[in-house]
Amino acid sequence: MTNYYGSQVSRLIEEFAKLPGVGAKSAQRMAFYVLKSPQERALALSSAILAARNTAKYCKFCQNLTDEEICYICKNDDRDSRMIMVVESPQDMAAYEKTKEYRGLYHVLHGAISPMDGIGPNELRIKELLSRLSSESLITEIILATNPNIEGEATAMYLSKLLKPLGVRTTRIAHGVPVGGDLEHVDSVTLLRALHGRQEL
């Protein structure tokens, strides 16, 4: 990239362009925003990056992101500690938290089994899940909420084979047509899953 704006500005544009989903044009727009905004804004962004990178860690129980040793969900006595929902990422956990319905605990795997990407069961936080099962005798149900794609399904399958022999109830979130959509835009695999999973009214 030619150095049109001086080396420091070019460096900032390059750094922004390394972020996921940020192209050359957006990176340039972000850099100019930083340059035009007050000094405090640049300082706030810069220090937020360092602070988050330095303090964020995984909850010792559920592996969710947190600033402390134990995350706010595992710490909360009002949660139903008999249920653990297994998700791939903290974002998926947040998505279910937004429903404000689920009151159980979570377990974040930090990925899904994907041999193509060299990710096997050992790369995921599965042993942490097993050690919770052996130490927290209250747990009666594990809800597998990995993504409804090939990797997520394979991970759910793998986990169910691992967990069932332990005598804990293992369930999978339902597949079906999304609420609010048009049937004509739903793929046929989903339509068939919705048909097979039909329920009495």
Next chain:
Amino acid sequence: MTNYYGSQVSRLIEEFAKLPGVGAKSAQRMAFYVLKSPQERALALSSAILAARNTAKYCKFCQNLTDEEICYICKNDDRDSRMIMVVESPQDMAAYEKTKEYRGLYHVLHGAISPMDGIGPNELRIKELLSRLSSESLITEIILATNPNIEGEATAMYLSKLLKPLGVRTTRIAHGVPVGGDLEHVDSVTLLRALHGRQEL
């Protein structure tokens, strides 16, 4: 926003979301990228923000962004110092530099006249342009390359009225159909401008 990931991570997501063109989802993706990447990457981004904000200044001649007192274009003796192209932003300057054809100098206004946004001629770097005209007697042509929208046209009109009495040749970049497009997708104002600006072959 609920604090799903601990306060430092949430703060980082909020800071990213303040950048132009970055929504809540992209901000979250960026934050997780920073958390997952090596410490050095976070440090590089964070320090690039501060370095750019602290060192970037405007060239004392053309008002382009630079780390030094005089930008690399104004410093370059090979450039044709008889021509000044007036643009709205450093990005527009960079766009013309990429053509690798224009060899004259630039002048960056840092905006365009826009009464709706409270931007009048005094908010733009116009007096700096006039002082270049009075001190650099070599200048024979001012090319007005403000954007082809209402604000840019108004600014070009304003500047031409200001500059013509000074006896300097003042030109405006041509309007017409963009190269490589389909006529059917070009708006009618542009089509008419292209017709009126037609040239002998």
